[in-house]
Amino acid sequence: MIDVYLLSGFLGSGKTSLLLHTIGQLKEQGKKPAVLMNEFGTLPFDSDAVKGEGEVPLKELLDGCICCTGSEKTEAQLQGLLEENDDIDVILIETTGVAHPVEALDAIYSPLFADRLDVKGIVTVVDSRRWLDRDKLSPQIRVLFMEQIRHAHLLLANKSDLLSEGEMATLTMELTNFNDSVPIIQTIDAKVAFSFIEKVLNAPKIISDKPIQSGKNLPLSSKLLTFSDSVDREEFERWVKSLPDSVYRMKGYVPIKGVKNPFLFQYAYGMVNWLPEYVKMEPRLVIIGEGLENIRCDKVVNPFFVEK
Numbered sequence: 001m002i003d004v005y006l007l008s009g010f011l012g013s014g015k016t017s018l019l020l021h022t023i024g025q026l027k028e029q030g031k032k033p034a035v036l037m038n039e040f041g042t043l044p045f046d047s048d049a050v051k052g053e054g055e056v057p058l059k060e061l062l063d064g065c066i067c068c069t070g071s072e073k074t075e076a077q078l079q080g081l082l083e084e085n086d087d088i089d090v091i092l093i094e095t096t097g098v099a100h101p102v103e104a105l106d107a108i109y110s111p112l113f114a115d116r117l118d119v120k121g122i123v124t125v126v127d128s129r130r131w132l133d134r135d136k137l138s139p140q141i142r143v144l145f146m147e148q149i150r151h152a153h154l155l156l157a158n159k160s161d162l163l164s165e166g167e168m169a170t171l172t173m174e175l176t177n178f179n180d181s182v183p184i185i186q187t188i189d190a191k192v193a194f195s196f197i198e199k200v201l202n203a204p205k206i207i208s209d210k211p212i213q214s215g216k217n218l219p220l221s222s223k224l225l226t227f228s229d230s231v232d233r234e235e236f237e238r239w240v241k242s243l244p245d246s247v248y249r250m251k252g253y254v255p256i257k258g259v260k261n262p263f264l265f266q267y268a269y270g271m272v273n274w275l276p277e278y279v280k281m282e283p284r285l286v287i288i289g290e291g292l293e294n295i296r297c298d299k300v301v302n303p304f305f306v307e308k
């Protein structure tokens, strides 16, 4: 049987960080991991990161959500992984940050694979700072955020480097109130020993009868922007900071003035992250959030982009 782990968590919480770290550990143990990746938005940024890890079988579900695009697509991708690779030990499924974890699990429980896949459960990565400020989220998005926590079998209180000790204690207490039957561990960059995940998810679980509040029909959308020219980094960051709180996530390749290759740019809950790229990636940016139609990116208001 192939062990299957579902990685859940809100947009930008640290799922890809957990995925990459876990792949590294599995390889060190001589195991062969495979990945099924689901992204909200049309560009496979996170998959690019997995491809950078070397030979890891990978299937993508783009521009939708594993729990909403229908189980047929998920089944087809899983089937593809299994047919093309007969030596997989573990499948790691990274859901989009807007997937309901139980609905995503349902998509994986298919009679087609019942004798091949052993679904171990859900690891939810929590953006600790966002949790403390969750009241700023719109009601529907907040419900989803809570659902990802309520239905987890293991909780990672990630980005603990951004919290004081007092805030961390509050966070742990509040998370326990939401899901009191699972371990909660504090992490930075979602670093956790895979042996610990295995141990926790292999332990007998209390069968959950928690009702599900659906994550379908969320008021979220994504926008793909193409750069008109190279940008001044500080000016660009000023624009990013001026965006409303309802912009939850941005990722892409940003061309910086005077630098050869576009930088990998990440934004999640007020934090920006830049990483130099050694290959020339196409300069474009995906924005995910609510009310994006109100964010004008035409040349008059914002000279960075050519809006399509």
Ligand SMILES: Nc1nc2c(ncn2[C@@H]2O[C@H](COP(=O)(O)OP(=O)(O)OP(=O)(O)O)[C@@H](O)[C@H]2O)c(=O)[nH]1
Binding pocket: 009, 010, 011, 012, 013, 014, 015, 016, 017, 018, 046, 096, 097, 158, 159, 160, 161, 162, 187, 188, 189, 190, 249, 266, 267, 268, 272, 273
């Ligand atoms: N300060 C800090 N930043 C972190 C930590 N973990 C992740 N990040 C940053 O947060 C951003 C998002 O991390 P990812 O691992 O891509 O998050 P994700 O959940 O996969 O994002 P989506 O797939 O878009 O939902 C990146 O810029 C990471 O470098 C952490 O523990 N501390």
